[in-house]
Amino acid sequence: MKLVLDVENTVTNRDGKMHLDPFEPTNTLVMVGMLTDDNIETHVTFDHSEKPSTLNGTNLVQNVLDETTLLIGHNIAYDLVWLWESGFKYNGKVFDTMLGEYVLQRGIKEPLSLEACAERYELDTQKQDTLKEYFKKGYTTRDIPFDELSSYLSSDLHATQQLANKIFDRLDNEDDSVLYHTVNLTNELCPVIAKIYQRGFAINLDALDEVQAEFEHEKMILKHSLSNLINELMGDTPINLNSPEQLSTVIYSRKPIDKASWAGNFTPYMSKTDFNKTIKSNSSIIYKTKAEQCHNCKGKGYYTRIKKDGNPFAKPSRCHSCDTQGYHFIPINKQAGLKFNAPKSKWISAHGFSTSKTNLEVLEKAAKEKGLKLAEEFLYKVRRLSAVDTYLSSFVEGIKTHKKPDGKLHVRLLQHRTSTGRLSGADPNMQNMPRGGTFPVKRVFKSQWDNGKILEADFAQLEFRAAAFLSQDKTAMKEIENGFDVHSYTAKVISDNGQVTTRQEGKAHTFAPLYGATGFGRTTAEAAYYEQFTQKYKGIALWHARLAKEALSTGRVTTPSGRQFSFPDIERRMNGGVSHFTQIKNYPVQSFATADIVPVALLHIEGRLSNMRSCIVNTVHDSIVIDIHPEEENQVIYIIDSTNEVLTSLIQNKWGITFNVPLTLEAKIGKNWLDTVDVL
16 A cells, blocks of 8 residues: 655744754644545544544554555654654665755756645645745644644645655656666665664763863864964954955955955956956955054044033944054055955956855965965965854764763765765765764764774775776776776875875865866876876766767766756867766766666664664765664674675666676774764
8 A cells, every 4th residue: 555644843932943853742643634546535633632642543643654554744754753752663665855866966956845846747636835935924833723633634644655756757757768777776775774863872971061162162263373374464453264265365455446246357267368358447456554543542442422511422433444453554655465466357356355165265275386385374274263152153063962861973965966876965964074084073973882883894995996987987997906006096086296196185086077177276197197187087988988978968967767857958079078078977977986886785784783782873985974872783794794795786686787897895993973983
């Protein structure tokens, strides 16, 4: 029996955040709505202010679940966790209409809410806004008038059923049937994602406080150092580094004469000569300044006016002479800032010039190559300060805010956010952790058991191996087979071109060309490696060309798993290249590696762990994180080791393709997620 199901629950507002999950003690299950494939609709009440709980409601819901062969919902992972945490059991197949629609969009992201889908498919039952209106008035779900809540629930059930039928029909037609296996894999993975969320990842609060203190100390040192550097670069001019406009003046030493018309003076394809002339004629040079106390307010920024009767006004007046700063900043005859030149019109922004993270990295590379130590130091510390701010707000504060009373962070993994199908996350998004094994926040995560351990299994060079398979590049395949150290090779090429580089530093460049990187913004030595990559891996370069041709002729790119990406507005450019080439090269590798291969491994390992206490508690890109019970360490290591023997056969069984490139999971283990040692 196919069953459409939807739950309604209360929500907790804690620390300024809305918590919708069942891990909050004050959240309750209000109603469960069920709609069978023969249109029998049932609403079961558990906690509503107007109605008593349905008699034998728990048994009623469980009996229907026991007869269900396919559970359908819109964002069904949410409903599953609520069911499980409320004591219900369901381990059967699921179909998520949100995920089905996501896959069918082929990387062209449109809104995925049930309301948006209902409108897009012109369903007979349109989604209602009842709850939104009552929430605005401060109602909780359990206090919304019962008849209106029940009507809302019914509307959701029928909209979901109709949407599911539309998606089933699409997967049966010739154009969309190629996506059947991708939709199937996405739905197979969905309950595993829900289980990871339900399990949670134990938090060491003392370690979290230590990490916070480390970051705050580093932030203080960075701010002090940057203050000194700004004084050296700008004189006494005060600079707020959080202002892109002010940061732009430090880096580029110029500011727009008229901000309102500034950006409109530039066009995307203007010549370099015209670009430079336009900058000079529409911006002015910034000079260092020397501060002089304002005589009007005596350095206070405000002054007291006197009434005609000789008494002072009660409220001080703003000093317009110095704009309340207390000082006048007098230009001296020395150009301020780092004096960088923007290379092209894409670097123009509304406030002056772009200060994006990517562009700052480009400028830092240029400073390093030219030996501009002051510029290199400033740009690095600006980027690092921004990163530390993010680590404190997104990770440290994010973990504190979303840690539940059970002492765990319940890891939210999202299957519908990225264009490529790889997982994203929320509260916080741990997919945004810096790569590598040194991120201090990982020290915060520990085993839920005394003397338990954390194991992280990582695919070795997964994207490169996926690219080698997809392109059938003979050189890449031979290197993988022979265990060639590609990162050392990268470091050697860059070093041989005049920039001494370690193996660890080389890692940042090794696979970048797989993702559309061209070498722009790199040093001369790094750019030489990018050129060398194309020459060395000719098979990958030819595959990239075939992808471009496929996208031009069909408007799509298809991977061996059947996953597709749409490029409806692709066009051939005047230089012979194609638009969207970065995505055309990037999507197949990233999706096949992390949205296809990793889920297959996740499903296999989840199945192997099903009768054990050890369990998967997170997955980040190409890694799988397992919380190991102290009595099961050797068993878990064996499971990972033996999984290596069947990885290619798992892929063969899933898609009927012969994966002729070795795949390997490496594993490390420790008392927390950071401090680990290799075991495989």
